[in-house]
Amino acid sequence: MRTDELLALFREKERTALHGNINQITSVLNARLKIFLSYKIWMLVELLNSVVSIAVYYFFGVMVESEKLEAAGYGTSYLSFALIGIASQTFLWTCVARIAFVLRVELQEGTFEALNATRLKIHNFLFGQSLSGFILSMWFFTSAMLSGIFVLSASLTLTPETIITSIIIIILMILAHIGIGFIAAGGVLILKRGDPIVAVFAVLTQFLSGVLFPLEVLPPELEAVAKALPFTYALRSLRFALLTERPISDPTIIHDIIFCGIFAIALIPLGIWFFGKAHNYAKTRGTTGHY
Amino acid sequence: MKAAILTQGLTKRFPQKVKGKKEATRGKKNMKTVVDRITIEVPNGQFLGLLGPNGAGKTTLTKMLVTLLLPDEGTALVNGYDILKEPAKVRGNIGHLHGETGGRSLYWRLSGRDNLKLFATLQEVPKEIAKKRIEAMISYFELEKIIDREVRKYSTGEKVRTMLARTLIHNPPILILDEPTIGLDAATAVETRKFFTILNRELGKTIVFTSHVMSEVEELCERIAIMDKGIILADTDPHSLSALVKEQQKILIHILNMVDKKALIKYLEDIEGVKEVVLAVERSPITEVSVVVEDELKALPILASKLGEAGYKVTSIEVEEPTLEEAFIKLTTKKRE
CATH class of the missing domain: 3.40.50.300 (P-loop containing nucleotide triphosphate hydrolases)
Known part of the structure; x- marks a missing residue:
């Protein structure tokens, strides 16, 4: 192309600029999904990891007394119980650790500073990154569940009502934890190495919320801690819906939904506020390009 | 604006x-x-x-x-x-x-x-x-x-x-x-x-x-x-x-096929208004001479004419300005001192 042609293009009068948070969020989301999909082997390994984990717990199942599960209201199949726990933990990781992880990569690669030099609003960055994580988590969740059902013959009650109830619970599970993820990402902006703390938090939550065993087997002190975690309630309701076909109007499920909702209302604004403060801190210290 | x-x-x-x-x-x-x-x-x-x-x-x-x-x-x-x-x-x-x-x-x-x-x-x-x-x-x-x-x-x-x-x-x-x-x-x-x-x-x-x-x-x-x-x-x-950083007024002269450099220096030093002569670089057949003068604008035509009269083949003669690099070094060094 000749210089004058290029210049003519830059001389053209522009229409009103393309506004909107949705455009910014979807462009961040698209970019992150494309980046993820470019790591083909990693994606395959992640998927295999979920499926293999479930297969391992298939053999664990023979060691767990079905009476204990039944007493807790989860039916008698340990495999089905563990399948929901393992498949759901992908959402926990996405909410709590993913943004922190992605942000650290962006800091290392210098792209976070480049983003900061554009009109991108920082909360749109957070939502775009989160959405890409949820899409990927949904993919892993669905794959794990399907593998469990069709390969290992896990027995889940899949009716339109239980599926809708599950989707509502999963959305609330995500909303209840995403604020923690924003706070964790803010921690990475300040400390540059906040991700190990996030990993410890996620592992502890997994352990205490009963991914692999009913809470009733925990010592009373740990059970009390578990009852303060929103993941505990989201997981309980999801199991009730998919294992024992409890409807959304079930008092326990309503209780759990309200509990997760309260967490979401409290933590999302807190997370955005904290990330904003951390972002300003990094801009004051000049570390938006440091890692 | x-x-x-x-x-x-x-x-x-x-x-x-x-x-x-x-x-x-x-x-x-x-x-x-x-x-x-x-x-x-x-x-x-x-x-x-x-x-x-x-x-x-x-x-x-x-x-x-x-x-x-x-x-x-x-x-x-x-x-x-x-x-x-x-x-x-x-x-x-x-x-x-x-x-x-x-x-x-x-x-x-x-x-x-x-x-x-x-x-x-x-x-x-x-x-x-x-x-x-x-x-x-x-x-x-x-x-x-x-x-x-x-x-x-x-x-x-x-x-x-x-x-x-x-x-x-x-x-x-x-x-x-x-x-x-x-x-x-x-x-x-x-x-x-x-x-x-x-x-x-x-x-x-x-x-x-x-x-x-x-x-x-x-x-x-x-x-x-x-x-x-x-x-x-x-x-x-x-x-x-x-x-801004010019401390001396200098004229830079390029002369072709010069044989007796000592004679040239002596000749230049005797010209009115010349303070110092430095034989800068020699890239055969051109010799570069830097001359420190009291007033470069006055000295420039005098030097050109005198060198011509004496038979020197002058290929160029110009007022020597400090390069940007020299200016930069002088300014930043001065501040450090």
Whole structure:
């Protein structure tokens, strides 16, 4: 192309600029999904990891007394119980650790500073990154569940009502934890190495919320801690819906939904506020390009 | 004329490491002033060169203008927008290219085209315009063959050209180019510099250009500000900058096929107004002689005529100006002393 042609293009009068948070969020989301999909082997390994984990717990199942599960209201199949726990933990990781992880990569690669030099609003960055994580988590969740059902013959009650109830619970599970993820990402902006703390938090939550065993087997002190975690309630309701076909109007499920909702209302604004403060801190210290 | 950039007492301090402590702390005593109350006005359409040694504060100053860094004191207006009150509008009016990153600031796992599309959306460029501009810049920067490959497979030059396209995607009126030609081969650097001149002259873009390469700044910039230790030591056009540090009036003479150098020196020393003669360099068959005089304008015709009368074959005779490099070294060294 000749210089004058290029210049003519830059001389053209522009229409009103393309506004909107949705455009910014979807462009961040698209970019992150494309980046993820470019790591083909990693994606395959992640998927295999979920499926293999479930297969391992298939053999664990023979060691767990079905009476204990039944007493807790989860039916008698340990495999089905563990399948929901393992498949759901992908959402926990996405909410709590993913943004922190992605942000650290962006800091290392210098792209976070480049983003900061554009009109991108920082909360749109957070939502775009989160959405890409949820899409990927949904993919892993669905794959794990399907593998469990069709390969290992896990027995889940899949009716339109239980599926809708599950989707509502999963959305609330995500909303209840995403604020923690924003706070964790803010921690990475300040400390540059906040991700190990996030990993410890996620592992502890997994352990205490009963991914692999009913809470009733925990010592009373740990059970009390578990009852303060929103993941505990989201997981309980999801199991009730998919294992024992409890409807959304079930008092326990309503209780759990309200509990997760309260967490979401409290933590999302807190997370955005904290990330904003951390972002300003990094801009004051000049570390938006440091890692 | 409205100022493209106007700073008022812009100041930035960073904590510095204290002996025995792992991390720098922000105690008052530990703060180092990296940019010190800088007040500067850059009119619309000006090509300003910002020169300074490493650690002078150039990048810190430009990062504050792009709102990547918050100042500790003072403020700045960019195209009339306050960097503290309207940072998003400021970013929409600036194209920032930090060459030192070597393409680090692109998404390496995305193609060049996807990078351009992403940044066009983030800069709120309408879709049809973005599409046209992307295609035009791919063609102009000769990126057709690689634009759909992942950026990680690009050479340094290709990365810089893609970064340059990204910098221009929203057609900003102001460009902040921080060491933009770093890592480029000579031919690409020449082409890139030409392009900057075109952007400035043809589109009237205001350019703030930082570089370590004096010749580059001298070639491109109509105004040069020399920075060191956070302050601006000199701020003028390239010619006046040289005059600013001129301590002696000198005339440079080139003579062809000269045999007796001693006789030449003696002859020159006897001419009225000559203070000192230095036989500078000999590149056979040309001999370069530098003559310190009392008044170069008076001495120049006298020396030309006297040398002619004595039969010397003078190929050139001119007033010797300090180079930008000499001016830069003198200014920054003086300050340190």
